[in-house]
Amino acid sequence: MTRKALTAGLVAMVSLVAFEYMAVAIAMPVVAKELGGLELYGLAFSGAMAASVVGTVLGGRWADVRGPQAPLWTGAVFFAAGLMVAGLAPSMEVLIAGRFLQGFGGALVSVALYVVVARAYPESRHPRIFSLFATAWVVPSMVGPAIVGVVTDTLGWRWVFLLVPILTVAAGLVLLRGLAGQPVSGGQSEPAPGLLGKIAWAAVSAVGAALMQYGSSGGRFPLLIAGLVVLAVALPRLLPRGTLRAARGLPAVVSLRGLSAGAFFAAEVMVSLMLVAHRGLPTWASGLALMGGSLTWSFASWVQGREFFSQKTNLRFGSAMMALGILIMGTVAFTAVPVALAYPSWIITGFGIGLVYPTLSVLTLELSAPGEQGKNSSALQVGESVFSVVAVAVTAALFTASGSGYWAVFAATLAMALAGLAIAPRSIKDGSAVEAEPSQGSLIRPA
Known part of the structure; x- marks a missing residue:
């Protein structure tokens, strides 16, 4: 009880x-x-x-x-x-x-x-x-x-x-x-020593992300670039060593979470705008497309929770479905393509991230030694937040620079999803075990 x-x-x-x-x-x-x-x-x-x-x-x-x-x-x-x-x-x-x-x-x-x-x-x-x-x-x-x-x-x-x-x-x-x-x-x-320094770097990272967010609107590209430079300096100090190169184990888990969330949310921001402003659907109809993705995200999370598939399958298949769904949605940007394809495309994308997202949360705790669950969970969430801000800011800038080019946004998010698919195996070691770099103080546990 x-x-x-x-x-x-x-x-x-x-x-x-x-x-x-x-x-x-x-x-x-x-x-x-x-x-x-x-x-x-x-x-x-x-x-x-x-x-x-x-x-x-x-x-x-x-x-x-x-x-x-x-x-x-x-x-x-x-x-x-x-x-x-x-x-x-x-x-x-x-x-x-x-x-x-x-x-x-x-x-x-x-x-x-x-x-x-x-x-x-x-x-x-x-x-x-x-x-x-x-x-x-x-x-x-x-x-x-x-x-x-x-x-x-x-x-x-x-x-x-x-x-x-x-x-x-x-x-x-x-x-x-x-x-x-x-x-x-x-x-x-x-x-841990240096906690105040970590908090200071967190504040610097937040400033960099805010600069990118602000710079992506109104064509303020110098601010966007400045924010990206600030993040390049500050963010690695908050994430497990090797995250930006997706080193095997916990760094790859954090990297994959950031890429998956960034690809999904940056694409989702553009879906409703494209369907209403470009393809002429009413707002409620575009909302149905997003709702379909939400429903399949929830269903796939339930599937993940029942462990019907291995963690490796969840990550690989989920990442592949995200890439496929974003690719199909990108074709809807062309008026020759039936707008009805938007609905199955986002259903597929939602199911994909529904498999990936909670699996990475589970892996983070499996890779955490006692007393490090908080540190590693915070790294996972910081990476997700900042990667998402960067993805939304960069795709917004691409949209503006390409003259309202929806295809540019979906091409960029597709590249992120494919990058996630490529690094997914690095989160799970062949042989049904998960490993992290020893410097992270992580454990090797069965998948």
Whole structure:
């Protein structure tokens, strides 16, 4: 019974973070217009992202050294407080401050939950738990837009922010009950030297990602290039050694997660725009295409959780399906191709990432020595966030430079998906074992 309460609490917390991410994206245009801060629109997103990178790095080591409960509950408080500040904000500047608190708190929660899974569940249960996490991220994207629309139209945009803290308290109580008696308290490693330096590099990486995001809009290409240079210097200091060259083991896992998430989200950003603005579909019809991908992502996560296939098959087949789906969607950019192909293409893409995404979460914990689950989980999430920002920024710049060339975006994301397919075997060692570079302090465990 206790384990069921723990699982319910974990899924509830993940769902709230996911819902907040989606809801803010939908409500923000109304918010910026009412508060008169359209010029600060991008900062409302990049500020939260910058705070989340710092929170992820801090939370990972904090959870390793002191146990996951302290960063978990601290993050929940910051998350709820940020929502309250944003919901009551009299100006765009105050709302951005609230978004900063949200991003920081949500990152602490997310990385702490990985450590809870590592300590409270046996390894045999990890695939199912992470399949539930993936579903908890996907479901809000299906039902959230309707909920946010109703709340915004009836109660006002402020309640999009103010209702979530109430739900956070409820989810926290369920999680608190589930954590009672579980072996998650206390640290399992000594404080790592250079933690303040890591946090500083996290802040620098966040600045670089924000520069890329800002530079990708309006043709500010010098800012985009500057951001890329900053990331090239700072990001390797936050990721396992060898991540950028996809070295075998944990570095390849982190690299594959970043490439897969970056390819999917950068392509998804363009799907709706292409279907509505270029192919003339109504908004609801383009939404059905995205919903199809969300449904198959959730279904594939369930398949992964039941371990019908090996981890190697999940990664190889999932990466191949992502590449195939993006390739087909890219052909829809040409008017001679039937627009109906958009629907099966995104169904295929969603199923592919649904196999890959949770499998990489499982592998991260399998490759982590006791006391390093937080550090490695934070590296996984930092890599995913920053790779996604880079992918979206670069493809947006390609779209602008090519004169609204949808084909350029899908070609770039296809290249990322194919790169992921090429490095997928490096995450799984032939012979049904997984290995990481010894310098990462990782373990070799059966796949």
